[in-house]
Amino acid sequence: MTVSFDEIPEKSGFCAIDCIHSTPILHHRALILEPLLALRFNGVDSPQGIKRKAPHNVGFIGPNGIRRIDRSGAQQGGVASRKEVAQQSSRRLHSIDQPQHHIMVVADMTGGRLSAQDKDILGLAHQLAAKKAATAVMLVVFGEHKETTFAESGVDRLLHIEGDAFEGFSPDLRLAWLAAIEREMQPDYWIFPDSGLGGGDLGRRLAVELEVHAATGLWQVNLNEEGFSCTCRASAATQDLTRALPRVILALAECAEPISDTLHEAQEVKLMREPLDQLPRIQDLGAVAVDPASVSLAEAEFILSGGNGIRDWDAFHETARILGATEGASRVAVDDGFMPRDRQVGATGTWVTARVYMAVGISGAIQHLQGIQSCDKVICINTDAGCDMVKRADLALIGDSTEILAAVRRKVSELKQEKRHVA
Amino acid sequence: MSLNQPIRVAVLLSVGQHPVTARPRRADQDARALELALQLGNVEITPLHVGLMNEQNEAALRSYLGMGIRQIRLIEPKAISLQESPDILFSLEQGVRDSGANIVLCGSRAETGESSGLVPYLLAKKLGWPIVSGLVSIEKIEQGSATLLQALPRGQRRKLKVSLPAVLTVDPAAATARQSAFGPAQRGSIKTHSPSTSPNLSDADLQKSSASDSVLWQFQPAKKRPKRLKIIKATSARDRFKAAAAKADASGGKVLQGVSADDAANEIIKLLLEEGVLNLDSRL
Numbered sequence: 001m002t003v004s005f006d007e008i009p010e011k012s013g014f015c016a017i018d019c020i021h022s023t024p025i026l027h028h029r030a031l032i033l034e035p036l037l038a039l040r041f042n043g044v045d046s047p048q049g050i051k052r053k054a055p056h057n058v059g060f061i062g063p064n065g066i067r068r069i070d071r072s073g074a075q076q077g078g079v080a081s082r083k084e085v086a087q088q089s090s091r092r093l094h095s096i097d098q099p100q101h102h103i104m105v106v107a108d109m110t111g112g113r114l115s116a117q118d119k120d121i122l123g124l125a126h127q128l129a130a131k132k133a134a135t136a137v138m139l140v141v142f143g144e145h146k147e148t149t150f151a152e153s154g155v156d157r158l159l160h161i162e163g164d165a166f167e168g169f170s171p172d173l174r175l176a177w178l179a180a181i182e183r184e185m186q187p188d189y190w191i192f193p194d195s196g197l198g199g200g201d202l203g204r205r206l207a208v209e210l211e212v213h214a215a216t217g218l219w220q221v222n223l224n225e226e227g228f229s230c231t232c233r234a235s236a237a238t239q240d241l242t243r244a245l246p247r248v249i250l251a252l253a254e255c256a257e258p259i260s261d262t263l264h265e266a267q268e269v270k271l272m273r274e275p276l277d278q279l280p281r282i283q284d285l286g287a288v289a290v291d292p293a294s295v296s297l298a299e300a301e302f303i304l305s306g307g308n309g310i311r312d313w314d315a316f317h318e319t320a321r322i323l324g325a326t327e328g329a330s331r332v333a334v335d336d337g338f339m340p341r342d343r344q345v346g347a348t349g350t351w352v353t354a355r356v357y358m359a360v361g362i363s364g365a366i367q368h369l370q371g372i373q374s375c376d377k378v379i380c381i382n383t384d385a386g387c388d389m390v391k392r393a394d395l396a397l398i399g400d401s402t403e404i405l406a407a408v409r410r411k412v413s414e415l416k417q418e419k420r421h422v423a
Numbered sequence: 424m425s426l427n428q429p430i431r432v433a434v435l436l437s438v439g440q441h442p443v444t445a446r447p448r449r450a451d452q453d454a455r456a457l458e459l460a461l462q463l464g465n466v467e468i469t470p471l472h473v474g475l476m477n478e479q480n481e482a483a484l485r486s487y488l489g490m491g492i493r494q495i496r497l498i499e500p501k502a503i504s505l506q507e508s509p510d511i512l513f514s515l516e517q518g519v520r521d522s523g524a525n526i527v528l529c530g531s532r533a534e535t536g537e538s539s540g541l542v543p544y545l546l547a548k549k550l551g552w553p554i555v556s557g558l559v560s561i562e563k564i565e566q567g568s569a570t571l572l573q574a575l576p577r578g579q580r581r582k583l584k585v586s587l588p589a590v591l592t593v594d595p596a597a598a599t600a601r602q603s604a605f606g607p608a609q610r611g612s613i614k615t616h617s618p619s620t621s622p623n624l625s626d627a628d629l630q631k632s633s634a635s636d637s638v639l640w641q642f643q644p645a646k647k648r649p650k651r652l653k654i655i656k657a658t659s660a661r662d663r664f665k666a667a668a669a670k671a672d673a674s675g676g677k678v679l680q681g682v683s684a685d686d687a688a689n690e691i692i693k694l695l696l697e698e699g700v701l702n703l704d705s706r707l
C-alpha cells in the first residue's frame with residue numbers, strides 16, 4: 001500500500017482519537033490488577049477491605065547494603081513453596097474412566113526404567129490416542145522394574161507382568177503374553193521401540209504372529225483426516241518409505257515428543273486369561289563375562305573415570321578391573337599422559353552413555369559435564385564438596401580418592417570371596 | 424548331532440548396495456553370516472539367493488563365491504518385488520526345505536528395498552522353527568541343539584541354547600567377512616533353479632500380507648531428520664535465561680561428607696548393586 005502525503009493528517013487524527021478511547025480501558029485494567037497485586041504481595045487489609053502491601057517492602061538488603069529483589073523465590077521460603085505447588089499442579093490431569101480402545105506400548109525398560117526412546121514412543125501413542133475418543137495408552141512391562149514416573153510419562157494403564165523368566169531372554173513367553181493381550185483387548189495399535197534385541201525383536205515376532213506387515217524404523221507419522229500414514233527408514237537408512245500406518249509399529253527414537261504437560265493415571269490392570277506355560281525352545285544360559293577394556297567408551301555401561309585428583313594410577317586400574325568397569329578419564333589426566341587419548345570423556349573426547357558413571361578426582365568442568373549428559377547415575381569422589389561434579393552427582397563422597405578406592409577394592413573382593421564360599 | 428547326520432546350513436545371501444556409491448555389492452551382514460558358517464568347519468553349506476540373474480547381481484553374488492564357496496543356488500522368483508512379499512518368501516522356504524538344512528543363517532536386514540528385517544521372522548514362521556537374532560558366534564552344535572553367543576547392547580554378550588532346526592540372524596558385531604578373492608569368484612558357479620512347485624498363492628494369502636498395498640508405497644532418498652530442540656518450559660525470563668545458559672545446578676543428589684572410607688565404599692557398592700552393574704560372580 002502506498003501512503004500519499006495528504007493522508008497523513010488524517011492518520012494522526014485517528015491516533016488522537018485512539019488515545020482518548022484507550023483511557024477507559026486503562027482504567028478498567030487497573031481495576032482488575034488491584035486485587036491481583038494484593039494477592040501477590042499477600043499484604044494487609046486496607047480500610048476499604050482490600051489487601052494492600054507497600055511495594056517498598058519487597059526484597060532484602062544484600063551484603064553491600066544494597067537492596068536486592070530476587071524474583072526466583074530462592075531467598076524467600078514462603079514464595080518458593082508456593083511456586084513448587086504451582087509447578088506440580090501445572091500438569092493437567094488426563095484421566096480416562098472407561099477406555100473403549102487401547103493403544104499398547106511395549107517398553108524396553110533398559111535397567112528397569114523407561115528409556116528415552118520408551119518415553120518418545122509413549123508420546124507417539126498419545127498422538128494416536130488423541131484421534132479417537134476414550135482411547136487409553138497401556139504400557140506393558142515384563143519383569144521387575146524401578147520406574148516411578150509412569151504417570152508423568154503418559155501411562156494411562158499399566159499392565160505389569162511379573163515372573164522370574166522375564167529376567168533373561170524369553171521371547172517365546174513374552175510373545176505368548178502379547179498374544180493373550182491381543183485376544184483380550186484387541187488394541188488399535190501396538191507400538192514397540194525399534195531397538196536391537198528389545199522391542200525390535202519382540203515387535204517383529206508379534207507382527208509375524210498377527211500377520212501384519214509392520215512399519216519398521218518409523219520416525220514420523222502423518223495423522224491426516226484422509227488417513228494415517230507414516231515415514232520409515234528403508235534400504236539400510238538410505239531411503240525413506242512413506243506408507244499407510246499399520247497396526248504394528250516399530251519406531252525409532254525421537255519419533256515424537258515425550259509427554260511433558262499432562263499427568264496420567266498409571267492405573268494397574270490385570271489380564272483375565274493368562275497364557276498357558278509352554279516349553280521354551282530358546283534357553284538363556286546367562287551373561288558371558290566380557291573384558292570391559294575391550295568395550296568402546298561410547299558403549300560402555302559402567303565407567304570408572306579418573307581425573308587430576310588421582311594420586312595412584314596403578315590402584316585406579318586395579319579398581320576398574322575388580323569392579324569390571326570400563327576406564328575413562330578427564331582431559332587433564334590424558335594430557336598428563338596417564339591415560340590414552342581414546343579414553344577421554346567430554347566435549348573434545350567421547351560422549352558417553354553409561355548407566356553408571358563414577359568420576360574420581362574430576363572437578364566437573366563444563367566440557368567434561370557435556371560428555372556425561374546422558375548418563376543415568378553419577379557417583380563422584382572428590383575432596384572438594386563445592387565442585388560442580390558434586391552438584392551433578394547422584395551420590396557424592398567427599399574424601400580422598402586413594403583411600404576410598406582402596407576401601408572399595410577391599411569390600412568388593414570380600415563380597416566376591418563370600419559369594420564363592422556360599423556357592 | 425551324530426556323525427551320520429551331517430549338519431546342513433543354508434545361508435541366505437542377498438545383493439547389497441554400497442552406502443555411498445549405491446553400486447550392488449555383497450551385503451555386509453549376509454557376508455558375515457557366510458563367514459560364521461565357513462568358520463563352523465565341518466558342515467555342509469548351501470548358499471541361497473532368490474532373485475534375478477543379471478549382470479549386476481552376478482557381480483555381487485560372485486564376491487560371495489570369492490569367499491571360498493563353490494556354488495550358489497539361485498531361485499528365480501516370478502516377479503521382482505520387495506523381499507517381504509509372499510512370492511519371495513515362498514521361494515526361500517522351498518530353497519531351505521530342498522537343501523535339507525537344519526540351520527538357516529542370514530543377516531538381520533537387507534540393504535535394499537524395505538530392509539524391514541522381517542524376512543527372517545516370516546521365514547521362521549513359515550518353517551515353524553524358532554528364531555534367534557543378533558548372533559555373534561556359534562559355540563557348538565550338539566544333538567538337536569546349538570549353543571550361541573548373542574550380542575547385547577553396550578558390548579555385552581549372552582549365551583543361549585536353541586533347539587534345532589532354527590533360523591539365526593547375525594549381528595553387525597559378528598566377525599567381519601573375509602576378503603573376496605578374484606580367482607575363486609570367477610571359478611565358482613551360480614546354479615539357477617526354478618521353484619520346485621510354482622507358488623500357488625491364493626488371493627486371501629496376498630490380501631493378508633499387506634505387502635499387496637505396497638504399490639502405494641513411496642520411496643525417496645532419506646531426508647535428514649530434524650534435530651530435536653530443547654524445549655524450555657519456563658514462565659519467567661529469568662528461568663529461560665538460566666535454562667539457556669545452564670550450568671550444573673545441585674541435582675538433589677546425596678552428598679556424604681566426613682564419613683569413613685569404609686562407609687563411603689559401602690554406599691558406592693550399594694548403588695552399584697542396585698543398578699546391577701557390579702557382578703560379584705566374576706573371578707577377577
Ligand SMILES: Cc1cc2nc3c(=O)[nH]c(=O)nc-3n(C[C@H](O)[C@H](O)[C@H](O)COP(=O)(O)OP(=O)(O)OC[C@H]3O[C@@H](n4cnc5c(N)ncnc54)[C@H](O)[C@@H]3O)c2cc1C
Pocket residue numbers: 306307308309310311329330331332333344345346347348349350360361362363364365366367368371381382383384387399400401402
Ligand atoms: C576447548 C576445551 C575443550 C575441553 N574438552 C575437554 C574434554 O573433552 N574433556 C575433559 O575432561 N576436559 C576438557 N577440557 C578441560 C576442562 O576444562 C578441565 O580443565 C578438565 O576437565 C579438568 O580436569 P580434572 O577435573 O581432571 O582436573 P581438575 O580441574 O584439576 O580437578 C581435579 C579435581 O580433583 C579433586 N582432587 C584433588 N585431589 C584429590 C584427592 N586426593 N582425592 C579426591 N579428589 C581430589 C579436586 O578437588 C578437583 O575437583 C577442555 C577445555 C577446553 C578449553
